[in-house]
Amino acid sequence: MTSSRSRNQRRQRKERRHHIQEDSDYDESETILNASEPFKPSLNGLDMLIISFLRSGVRPSPSDEERLRCYAESLESQRSLRRADLEHYRALSAPIRRLPPEIISLIFNCVVTTNSFSSRSYRSEASHLGDVCYHWRTVSLAMPEIWSRVDLVFHDFTLSDHYAMLDHHTDIDLYDGNWLRDDDLLSFRPVVFERLREHVQRSADVHLTVHVDIHYADSRPVRRLLDDIVQESVPNEGQRLTSSREARNHPLKEVVFKQAHRIQNLRFTLRQDRYNITPFLHRLSKELVVLNRLSFVIKFDHEILVEFQGIVDSGLSTGFKFGGTDTTEPEHIPRSLILRQPLTRLRFPTSPNLAVLLLESLPSLEEAHFIFKKPGSSGSKSKSHISPQLRSLAFEFTSGFDDPYLEVISTLQDALTLPNLTELQYLSRHHPWMFPGEESDSSRKNFLESLPNLLVRSSARNIESGRDISELDRSVLLVQSTLRKFHVELVSLGGTDLISLLQDTPSVTELFVGEPWRPSRSKDHEWDPSMTITRELFDGLVFSSVLPNLGYLGLSIDSEIKSAVRRFAWVLEERSGTLKEACLELRVRGRVETLPVRRLREIQNKVALRVVQLESQQYSRQQAMDTDERKLLLGYNRA
Known part of the structure; x- marks a missing residue:
């Protein structure tokens, strides 16, 4: 009985194992069949095997x-192929790929600011974006705007230039240690030229922005190349061309001349003023049908000498040269420049006579800054016809000058009556009453007497947006009903006269009064007592009827310091309700211990205090003294 029961159990276990094996084989075979479904064409019955x-x-x-x-x-x-596909689809989930093409195009348009091409570089910013991936390339090629900006750079770097740049911590590309030949510097290599041509083609028909940067030590090859390009662009019938091979396939010809009808903004950055690009521009002006901005920047030793912006038509054909101090004769500039759009801003190194001609020739000029580097001949005093739109006018002298330029003085006096003028400056590296060299007292006196209405500022003082006024009368400020900043250098103007002028200008919110910088008194220098800040000035400022909107008051003084500090503190106390900022600068001769320390401590929380020590024979500022009792810029802000 027991044996039969055990036999039945063994038989049941055997049958159970057999069914399990069959089920296992079925499941595994089904799995293999399902997994091999995509590869059935290449299995050839191996799955059943x-x-x-x-x-x-x-x-x-x-x-x-x-x-x-x-x-x-x-x-x-x-x-492996499926794994690569999986990585590809996983990359599609990156945030930048989830952005629609419209958003990516906006980003591209903001990122691409320059597309520089030179003899050393042909990888523009737009091409870099197109090389990231297929998606970005598709978006970039569909955006002609990012391909419409072209920068052509022609640099002549010598070994000394590279050493100089090393001193300025500038990245340098030595081009595998080999210096390029002149022909290569003035032109591009074939691979760069082809990339440039492809770049321009991708801009389709949109308007172009072109920047030409020429930095070449020898101006003769540049002038010769520009002449050849002009000659190549306008061949006469039946005349054999004499231009060089480089001019026929030059980037300037490919981009500037062939695409001139699409150029909207054209900018030239030149390192010299002897390139003489006038014929080049004159020929080009006939093709620039959509141009709305023409800019010139002429630099020398990293200093911008000229900034000329505007649209100039064929008036350039008269021989007007941009930059330099060689254009000192009136015939170098046309009497009237033809402007398609208003020329509003001009910064120009020139002569006084040419500056007056420029003011008369530009009817829409709003800002003018003329730099006089060499003395010129004096002209006759005549009425100037200045643009009524002029808002800012500055004359800057960078060297010594003879007896007054009558043309400049007359122009400045006429400018005082302009309705929109808000800033008129006379800038000099030296004070106009401190002539460099051995100037006689008579010439100094004649110069001052010839400036009855002149606004004067010395560049040594560096007052931001200031007006420093010398030899005023009441008519000066009557036309300035919107004057806000009033910076005064006292020359022969007393405190009473100044207060009477300020009563006519209630709109003034900033007032700065300073005594002129001068050497210590000696037998050789006799100074008028009226050249000091007097008590009448402070007495007038105490009353709220004088400059009721005054929020800033500044004082710079080196005489009668104790009295001035005491009265300055009185003004601060009386006008504490409206005055939000004040500055006191004390120019001390000799020992600083002579300062009124107790008075300074009383106002040190109400005023920005600066103490400058002057040596007896020193005309310029010296290093400020910073001690426990006289701190530099103590800080005052009641806002």
């Missing part, structure tokens, strides 16, 4: 093993 081996448990023959090994290698290669 594998299943048969699994079910029977028989070892496959060598030929079958070889077939299975090849099949495994095929599956492995397919697996």
Whole structure:
């Protein structure tokens, strides 16, 4: 009984194991069939062979093993491809790929500010964006705007230039240690030229912005090249061209002349003023039909000498040269420049006579800054016809000058009556009453007497947006009803006269009063007592009827310091309700211990205090003294 029962149990266990094996074989075969579904065209019955081996448990023959090994290698290669596809689709989930093309195009338009091409570089910013991925390339090629900006750079770097740049911590490309030949510097290599041509083609038909930067030590090859390009661009019928081969395939010709009808903004940055690009521009002006801005920047030793912006038509053909001090004769500039759009801003090194001609020739000029580097001949005093739109006028002298330029003085006096003038400056590296060199007292006196209405500022004082006024009368400020900043250098103007002038200008919110810088008194220098800040000035400022909107008060003084500090503190106390900022500068001669320390401590929380020590024979500022009792810029802000 027991034996029969055990036999039945063994039989049941055997049948159960057999069913489990069959189920296992079925599940595994189904898995293989499902997994091999995408590869059925290449299986050639290998799936059924594998299943048969699994079910029977028989070892496959060598030929079958070889077939299975090849099949495994095929599956492995397919697996690698699927893994690459998986990584590709996983990359599509990056944030930048989730942005629509419209947003990416806006980003590209903000990022691409320059596309520089030179003899050393042909990878523009737009091309870099197109090389990131297929998606970015598609977006960039569909945006002609980012390809419409072209910068052509022609630099002549010598070994000394590279050493100089090393001192300025500038990145330098030595071009594999080989210096380029002159022909290569003035032109581009074939690969760069082809990239440039491709770049321009991608801009389609949109308007172009072109910047030409020429930095070449020898001006003769540049002038010769520009002349050849002009000659190549306008060949006469039946005339054999004499231009060089470089001019026929030059970037300037390819971009500037061939695409001139699309150039909207054209900018030249020149390192010399002897290139004589007038014929080049004159020929080009006939093709610039959509130009709305023409800019020139002429630099020398990293200093901008000229900034000329505007649209100039064929008036350039008269021989007007940009930059330099050689254009000192009136015939170098046309009497009237033809402007398609108003020329509003001009900074120009020139002579006094030419400056007056410029003011008369530019009817829409709003800002003018003339730099006089050499003394010129005096002209006759005549009425100047200045643009009524002029808002800012500055004359800057960078060297010594003779007895007054009558043309300049007359122009400045006429400018005082302009309705829109808000800033008129007379700038000098030296004070106008401190002539460099051995100037006689008579010439100094004659100069001062010739400036009855002149606004004067010395560049040594560096007052931001200031007006320093010398030799005023009441008519000066009557036309300045909107005057806000009033900076005064007292020369022969007393406190009473100044107060009477300020009563006519209630709009003034900033007042700065300073005594002129001068050497210590001696037998050789006799100074008028009226050149000091007097008590009448402070007495007038105490009353609220004088400058009721005054929020800033400044004082710079080196005489009668104790009295001035005491009265300055009185003004601060009386006008504490409206005055938000004040500055006191004390110019001390000799020992600083002579300062009224107790008075300074009383106002040190209400005023920005600066103490400057002057040596007896020194005309300029010296290093400020910073001690426990006299601190530099104590800080005052009641806002």
